[in-house]
Amino acid sequence: MFYDRAKIYIKGGDGGNGCIAMRREKYVPFGGPWGGDGGRGGDVIFTTDEGLNTLVDFRYKKHFKAERGQHGMGKNMNGAAGDDLLVRVPAGTVVREAETGRLIADLVEDGQRVVIAKGGRGGRGNVHFSSGTNKAPRIAEKGEPGEELMIELELKLIADVGLIGFPNAGKSTFISMVSAAKPKVADYPFTTLVPNLGVVSVGLDRSFVLADIPGLIEGASQGVGLGHEFLRHTERTRLLIHVVDTAGTEGRDPVEDIRTINRELELYDARLASRPQIIAANKMDITPEAEENLARLKEAFGDSYEIYPISAATNQGLDIVVRRVADLLDEIPKAEPEEPIEDKLTVFSQEDRFNIKRDIDGNWRVTGKEIERHVAMTYLEEEESVERLQRIMKAMGLEQGLIESGVKEGDIVRIGDWEFEWSV
Known part of the structure; x- marks a missing residue:
């Protein structure tokens, strides 16, 4: 699992x-x-x-x-x-x-x-x-x-390239043919339920990591299906391969499939929609309608994306796609961390030294990291240590704060795990 x-x-x-x-x-x-x-x-x-x-x-x-x-x-x-x-x-x-x-x-x-x-x-x-x-x-x-x-x-999986597309578009077959990854392949939707990683070798000195992202559906950006679980694995990729069922074996329109998935990427994170992407027009060998749909894909997206006709099951055209992906990765810089480094810097803000409030039983509760730390570090069984704690509380203004809040003789004051009885 x-x-x-x-x-x-x-x-x-x-x-x-x-x-x-x-x-x-x-x-x-x-x-x-x-x-x-x-x-x-x-x-x-x-x-x-x-x-x-x-x-x-x-x-x-x-x-x-x-x-x-x-x-x-x-x-x-x-x-x-x-x-x-x-x-x-x-x-x-x-x-x-x-x-x-x-x-x-x-x-x-x-x-x-x-x-x-x-x-x-x-x-x-x-x-x-x-x-x-x-x-x-x-x-x-x-x-x-x-x-x-x-x-x-x-x-969030760290991969150079992510395979995206509708269920049963052929992504698992694609990754199994170009790498040593062995995902489950079957002729029904949602065969792949978890992301798979594979290393693709291109010649002797070049390789890249390819992630098979489980099938996305309309509404994935709002969490429909397992949308959020899958979409976030695309965030660290540098390039996307959009695998589409050009033969329309599931009864869907391949042109509309591309638009739907890209719309979900845009809704989830605008940066994903602008990521470099190529289209792998899969299942070209299955039906005569595949050629007609390929022409429609080129007409609709030819100006925006490179489109490669392939048949993952027979290994047709995969070597061309793999070499092109390797060339594109040489031109694309490494993916940035999740958030810019300046967003991770902590801006110091003065924290209250203590806060005083009433507990539900009418006694007093004092909170605050500083005062709780002083109490936790005090040997309360030693009289001199307790006297030192009292001096610290007075210097912090806690004693005066309790008086102004209305503390009375015999009231219980709680700080952290300890209770003190107030006496003048």
């Missing part, structure tokens, strides 16, 4: 906790703090692998989590960093954030690497919190949580 979509959960490794430790040696009085830092968490990194051509692996494994950093230790020993998690995907994979649809990465080159979820930084040990007024601080930081998110993977 061909899988070209997946939805998975990924999480960068948490940072290791900083250590609270004191130097205790016989001849070193008042040794002071000696707790080391935690190691950073590992990143989740996606890398392309030319040996993969489907997302089937993500059907069976949907959770990916990098290793957390080791905790800091006494004697000022820092914890080791967590190992990065390398996730292999096929070239042509588009990664988007599931909730917002935001583009994260477009992986088109073999060996390309992109960090999808960063690991958290390691917490600082208590050696960093010594001061002139606190020589033996019991303050340290826990590790920062790693980034976590649900992502959607979408595979």
